[in-house]
Amino acid sequence: MVSDETLRTHLQELRRGTVVVASLIALRRPDYGYALLQRLTGHGFPVDANTLYPLLRRLEEQGLLTSEWNTEESRPRKFYRTSDEGESVLQRLLDDLADVQTSLTGLIEGVER
Amino acid sequence: MSSLTDRYLAATLRAVPAARREEIATELRGSIEDMIDGRRAEGRDPATAEREVLTELGNPAQLAARYADRRLQLIGPTYYLAWERLMKLLLSFVPATVGIVVGVLEATDGENPGGAIGEGIATGLQTAIHIAFWVTLVFAVLERTNTSLNLPAWTVDQLPEDHVNRQITLVDAAAAIGWLVLVIAYLPLQHFRSFVPTDDGGNLPLLDPALWSFWLPFLMAVLAVNVGLEVAKYRAGRWTWPLVAANIVVDLAFAVPVVWLMWTDRLLNPAFVNRWEWLGREENLNTIATIVIAGTVLVVLWDIADSAIKAYRNRH
Numbered sequence: 001m002v003s004d005e006t007l008r009t010h011l012q013e014l015r016r017g018t019v020v021v022a023s024l025i026a027l028r029r030p031d032y033g034y035a036l037l038q039r040l041t042g043h044g045f046p047v048d049a050n051t052l053y054p055l056l057r058r059l060e061e062q063g064l065l066t067s068e069w070n071t072e073e074s075r076p077r078k079f080y081r082t083s084d085e086g087e088s089v090l091q092r093l094l095d096d097l098a099d100v101q102t103s104l105t106g107l108i109e110g111v112e113r
Numbered sequence: 114m115s116s117l118t119d120r121y122l123a124a125t126l127r128a129v130p131a132a133r134r135e136e137i138a139t140e141l142r143g144s145i146e147d148m149i150d151g152r153r154a155e156g157r158d159p160a161t162a163e164r165e166v167l168t169e170l171g172n173p174a175q176l177a178a179r180y181a182d183r184r185l186q187l188i189g190p191t192y193y194l195a196w197e198r199l200m201k202l203l204l205s206f207v208p209a210t211v212g213i214v215v216g217v218l219e220a221t222d223g224e225n226p227g228g229a230i231g232e233g234i235a236t237g238l239q240t241a242i243h244i245a246f247w248v249t250l251v252f253a254v255l256e257r258t259n260t261s262l263n264l265p266a267w268t269v270d271q272l273p274e275d276h277v278n279r280q281i282t283l284v285d286a287a288a289a290i291g292w293l294v295l296v297i298a299y300l301p302l303q304h305f306r307s308f309v310p311t312d313d314g315g316n317l318p319l320l321d322p323a324l325w326s327f328w329l330p331f332l333m334a335v336l337a338v339n340v341g342l343e344v345a346k347y348r349a350g351r352w353t354w355p356l357v358a359a360n361i362v363v364d365l366a367f368a369v370p371v372v373w374l375m376w377t378d379r380l381l382n383p384a385f386v387n388r389w390e391w392l393g394r395e396e397n398l399n400t401i402a403t404i405v406i407a408g409t410v411l412v413v414l415w416d417i418a419d420s421a422i423k424a425y426r427n428r429h
Contacts, residue, residue, distance in 0.1 A: 033143075033144045034144050034151070048169075053176075053180075057180060075143050077143055078140045
């Protein structure tokens, strides 16, 4: 029987890249850190806060996200939005994800490519 | 604003590059407050909510490292193998060489031959620690600065000839040859520069200069043959019976003259022996001779037995 620890590691590996994809999709609608965390969790992408917050900054530095401070509410919040560049990267990632799914289906059904 | 959050922010921001500190501070503070609000909406009291949120965010140093994209490892996979290889190579012979050289210098220079062994061992250990520290430091800096070492990429041609059964590794062979070269160099060196002055300020050789007529050149030649044998051993990669036989011949060619010369009191320079009262006494000189002879015999027997056992294992 596979240990929980092993299983957890594999699931983590599998999920790792999807956080970026999910964030880029979700941030087509601008949002701030905590609200994005809630949305992602609500859509079945549970992500640790200490992973997501630094990730958002990194994606911003890479030019995949743009940001804007909103100071109208009770506390200042930084709203992130997927940039044009982020959108094109997202399309590549989604295509690749679809390819992976197709390949997996093919493998499962035993069909030669 | 509660103090736990303040302390958490301070601890996190300390390790974040200064240029981005303020912006990260404002954003992270907002995020923490949002998370606390979220927990309070679920019915927690403020203090518990704050504790839970900060616990969830985890060690500030780790969070800061994620913000700064900093590596939480001393030496990562890029450099680890190069580090390990260099470390093994250097530690295989440098500390022992330095220790022996210092010990020998101390023994010939000082009045206390017994203390020289301790001095040699201590210096060897210090050298090992220095090597380990500085090599690791250099690689840790490379890791952090992302410097490319331009190491040649691994190719299949680097595969050892018989990697499964290689008994004699490159490190072993390099260490053995290093030793031999050192001893070969020491024999003439001690004649011209033994670090023991004569009474009139000249140089007092450790070994009897009369031996230069034949025995010392002979021993140097035997050691040179031994270097050749080490190379042959490495190329073969394992002990074979011809190598064992050659090894026995070379071992005996060195050990028998040394033992015989020591036994007949012809190895050490008489002037050197008489330089010290302690060594000059008959019983002390005999003790030293016995130790040298016993040591030589033991090393030779061990070396021969070791080679024979390994060769035997290869056959069976």
